Amino acid sequence: MLWRMKLLLKWLLNAGALLLVAAVFSGVQVESYASALWAVVVISLLNTLVRPLLVLLTLPVTLLTVGLFLFVINGLMLWAASGLLGGLHVAGFWAAVWGAILYSLLGMAIDSLLARLFPQ
Template sequence: MQFIGRLIVTALATAVAVWLVPGITLSSSDFTDKVVTLLAVALVFGVVNGVVAPLVKGLSTCFIVLTLGIALLVINALMLMLTSWLAGTLGLDFHVDGFWAAFWGSIVISVVGALLGGLLGSSRDKD
């Protein structure tokens, strides 16, 4: 149940990023298609953040420390760009138009995801 809650929170945070950030587009036409696409993108984003991001962060630990954590913003933007590429490969209608759209989109997704996760109680500490 916790997995579904996090998936929905990530899908809602991604929807807010699509709405707020120019350059992040969801080109599905029907409401049901948009919901399914957002859930699929949230699943892809979760896999990218669960598999690729820890490897990249582990390999760039010295650089992250040297930049006082600013490099994490760049890594998160690159993970969103990778999600966009994978979504296109899988035939999903989700696209990020460049680094700056991914940069601001990753910030929006992080902040909205944290707020919604806190409000809905989908934290990782609960069992």
């Protein structure tokens, strides 16, 4: 039961983080909080199903760039989500990369907060 509450809270906070990214960065636009929630669900699914395959296929490039290519993969996941959803708009590839960097930083802060609120 506790893990469900933690997961729901994480989704709600990540939707808020996506709205914050849209507020501070003009390359990402989110129409509403509901659109942000759907975007978080789609991004989570893409990160679970597609991202591991991309990481594996691009492992040599990722090693050569000392892991920096992972930012490109995160940007691709955000860009793909914007292509699948009507309420999330990303201006282009580089806007997706920068938006994904901001979103990832906020996501790390959320994970840290939730780890303190819900210790294992």
